[in-house]
Amino acid sequence: MSEAAAARRPKVFGLARRLPEHLTIWVPLLLAAGHIVSFSLWTLWVSFTPSTLLPEFGWVGLHNYTAVLATRNWRIAFDNLLLFGSAFVVLSLLTGLGLAILLDQRIRGENVLRSIFLYPMAVSFVVTGTVWSWLLNPGVGVQKFVNDFGWMSFRFDWLINRDMAIWTIVMAAVWQSAGFGMALFLAGLRSVDTDLIKAAQIDGAGPVRLYRRVILPTLWPITVTVVVIQLQFAITTFDLVRALTGGGPGIATLLPALVVYDFMFQRGLLGRGAAAAVLMLLTLLAVLLPYAAWRHVQARKTARA
């Protein structure tokens, strides 16, 4: 019996020693997961109830979903999301990569430039939206500036043009988040094995070929990470649009998050707002599930190799 106790002691002792470790990992993780899961389930439940100003009991089946899907607002918001999401992700990816490659040329003042490009990320979306709303306003911003120089026929009125207004949101969002892609890509570029680069150079590869054939292929994992992070940002965009266009002109630049807020808090239709939120969650899952599957496949590949 004393032997058994002796055997158990180191084990218990080890557990006690690692307690802080477990606490820091598991407590926040469980809290966060509990939060997300419980509120998601709650929203899911509300989306099937006739709730208006407050959550109510009752069951209306898919009524809220059909009602939301039938509104013009949701259709416009979803079309906008497809356009905004793809344009924003592609453009911010390319801008970030371009900036990273340019910064990678061992230029002077790299630190300063890097901070400048990263700086927009430190600004809140509301500020970004407000500043750009003035810059893009034809009556006071860029257009007026150029007109005042004498080029009177110059027109840059995307902000008040229903068809182009969504692109102003793309512009502001790219400006804000290109620095994030840049930072990740730069780290990736710097971690490419210098021997590999030297070997390619000895083989006579020019700079373009060097990037295309040797360096960029190593950046795939980073690219996927950037795309996924930017996509989930795109799907949940709210404050930027609210400050920049307010969903206008008219309702031309609505995005799903604005529709959810509008239903829940401005129209006092909690049930429909919850249904719209669940639809948003489904779009998000459509992005995240393939990503998780891809990660899984990658992990198995490396394990086998």
Added chain:
Amino acid sequence: MTNLRRRTVLAGTAGLLAVPHQSRAQAVKPRLTVISQWTSGSDGAAITALGKKFEEKGGIWQHSPVPGFTTEMMNKLRAQIMAGDPPACSQLKGPEIAAWSKIAATTDLDAIVAAAGYEKVVAPDLARLHKPGGHWISLPLQIYSTNMLFLSKRAMDKAKADQIPVTWADFNALAAKMKAAGVTYPIANGGTRPDDGQKFEASLAGISPAAYRAAIMNLDETALKGPEVKAAFVQVRKIADWMDPNTAAQHFSTNLKRFVAGDMGMMIQGGWAQGVLLNAGYKLDDFIIAPGPTDNGKPVFLLNADAFIFWQRKEADLQAGQALMAQLVMDPAIQTMYSQITGSIPVRTDVDLSGAGWSDGQRRTAAALKEAVASNQAVLSLAHNMAQQNGVTAAMIDVITEYVKDRTITPDDAASRLNEAVEGSH
């Protein structure tokens, strides 16, 4: 037997609780918890002044302002109701009073209102909004008209015009004249949703108050598809063509400088614009205020009223506070004080506005209300959430704001979309 006795005791206690507040007020110091969004500018000043009066009467005033949009104030209210701790009194307006009164118990103010003889000095449509289910549970505080016509003196001089337009035809003629005389944009505007909504409601109510009542307030399908609604959209298109398209989602106050300078000619705004203009340093002789255009020549008054709703509380001091607050809000002297600060007009139709402290604009607005009530042309504003609950309002304003900003939508399309929006929002 015991059962019966218990019931008698219970009834007795209930009776005690229901004893008029006056007799209990001596025992407790009246206290009032209030939520509103009025934090700054003239609104903040006015409610602070009201709080001072409340304290002068021996009460404890506990105001928690929630700055920002009305939505944020409502979120706070919702949270407190869900927690079972509603404020004794909160800001709420229009049909939302009826909607919210279904989710939490309110205080019946019938006795206090009857004692003050208040009902006969309030416009009937307004009274109905504040007594859903037949009982007074809320009290209107101040009134604005959302369809006042502001004319820039300098733009009028430019166009060599001195007639205040009465009908929409007059209005259109004056706008064309201004445009010809070099006024860049004959209509000054903002680009917000209520701003667009106001253009439509002013047009429809001006063309036919009866059609407005049927289509917008009663959501009558024939009226919604009727010729008046289409005519209103035609008029809105004219207005939109005379507006500065560059305003995007800006607030109307951004353009006040150009309006006063005569670069913009007319503005269809609520009475509150007077306060905003004066606050921005402009003088009363920079502009003229008149009732909005009406085709039958008699003023149409689009009512917008701020109000307080009283939530049921068990605490004796809060109940005493509610009684005191109700008396204050109905008091002509208090209404005078409040409206003189904010630029609105009093709810009571029997307040004399001839004295100092009132502007010509306010006098004209009050006269218009009296006349409009008499000719049954006082209707409830859609754009400012008085005609319908928020869900229906938002769906309708979506159509209107899209129409204002998109000239490819025809008036016929807009009218049928408006009808669809109403159907879809139920």
